Amino acid sequence: MMVQCQRAIRPKDARQYRQRSVSVLPRSDPTQDSTASNNVESSAGPLQLVLSRNTYERLAAARRAQDGLTDQVRAEALAMKERQQEELRIFREFRELAEQEKRQQEEALRQLQLDDLRQRMLEFETLRAIEEEERAVEVARRRETEALMRDEAIRQRQAEQNRILAERIAEEEARVEEERIRIQEEEQRELIRIQEAEERERIRIQEAEERERIRRERFRECAVCMEEDDMGSMIQAPCAHWYCREDLQTAFHNALNSRQPFRCCSQEIPVHLFTNATADFRERYDLMMLELRTPNPLYCSNRACGVFLPPTQYQGPDNAACRACRSTTCRMCRNPAHSGICPQDVGMQQATALAAQNGWRRCPRCSNMVEKISGCDHMTCRCRAEFSYTTGADYNNIV
Incomplete structure (x- = not known):
């Protein structure tokens, strides 16, 4: 049967209690003790402690009380140990519950953080998708702008190419015209050469025939x-x-x-x-x-030279160059070459009068006649010269 105590006695309190219980034992008179000891020593040799019956009873009672107290202390200590073990078990259970609750809280917090992280990642993905879409829209807009600029550049380049092509076509037409004139002259020269070759071939045949006849007749x-x-x-x-x-x-x-x-x-x-x-x-x-x-042959205007000028030495429709003295002669008036229209060129004078009547303008560089149909006074000849149609002056020199 477990002994119940009113208050818990710690081991230190138990030791103090034992000391107090031992100290309450009655002490013998020192004088009596010394007398008794002397008596004992004197009578029986070595000294022996002799206690009275009352002292022995009191001592035994004290010992019994001490043993009871010791048992009580032991019981209380055992009860205290059991209570401590129970408290330790409760503490352990409480700590396990606390740790479990802490783990649950940490798991809930981790789950919350994970949900928060997922939410943030979802928001980040959403923002990134929005940014990607905005970037794609910006790229599409930039590409559209670049396409418009490229189309505009292509249109301008096409216009420039058309202008250059028109100029080239005009130059090519002029070159074709010159080539046609040159081909005509070459055809005429070739026709002359063919005629001469035919004539020479005919003569050669005749000579061959004649030589054959002469070969038969021998002397002439x-x-x-x-x-x-x-x-x-x-x-x-x-x-x-x-x-x-x-x-x-x-x-x-x-x-x-x-x-x-x-x-x-x-x-x-x-x-x-x-x-x-x-x-x-x-x-x-x-x-x-x-x-x-040659009908009406042309001669060099240099009086010191005066040689015949064949058609191969003609330079254009107006002049002819002498290979002997390097002089140039006007084919109309047969004088040294001069600028402007020859007074004896009636056809050109009539054309100039018609141009003046119709308001045509002559190019200051190549002297070609130019007629304005529409547009401003800034004219560009096929020789690339620029001039004013109203005044005829060079357009680059107009302030």
Whole structure:
């Protein structure tokens, strides 16, 4: 049976209680004790403690009380230990509950933080999606702006290319016109060469036939010296007369000096029959023949020169250049080349009068006639010159 005590006694209090219980024991008289000890020593040898019966009873009672107190203290200590163990168990349970509650709170807090983090991530993703959408809208707007600017640049570049193309077309038309004129001149020269080649071929055939005939007949009489010679060393004129080489050479030189073509029986004898002639002599003789065949021939305006100017030395419709003295002659008035319209060029004067009547303007650079149909006075000729249509002055010099 557990002993109940009114108050808990700690181990330190139990020791103090034992000390108090021992100190209340009665003490013997020191004088009596010393007498008794002397008596004992004197009677029985060694000293022995002799207590009275009352003292022994009191001592036994004290011992019993002390044992009871010790048992009580032990019981109280055991009860205290059980209570401490119970309190420790309760404390442990409380601590476990507290730790469990703390873990639950931490789990709830962690869950709350996780929900908060998820919410923030959702908001971040939403904001990022919004930013991405805004960025995409901005990129689309920028691309649209760039596309508009690119289209505008392409349109301007296309306009510039159209303008350059128009200028090139105008230049190409002018070049084609010049090429057409050059081709016509070359065709005329080629036609002349073909005719001459045909003439030479015809003459060659005739000569071949004649040589074949001469080969059969062998000797002929010279029409000048009346001496007979081998036909292989003689030349036959188109009129069937024969000439020895010396007389033929003399006849062609006399014709060149007299500036009259060499004729026989009223027929001109071509210079190619003169096989021993030099290239310079042939060129001078052909030039003389061209001069004689040219209607109204043109001569160099330099009085110290005065040579014939063939059509190959013409420069445009107005002038001709002399290769001998490098002078330039007007083809209309046959005087040295001059600027402006030649007074003897009636057709150009009439065209100038018509231009003045219609208000046309001449380009200050290339002198081409320009007519304004619409627009401002700023004119651009096909030669790239810019001038005022009203005054005719250079547009770059107008302040």
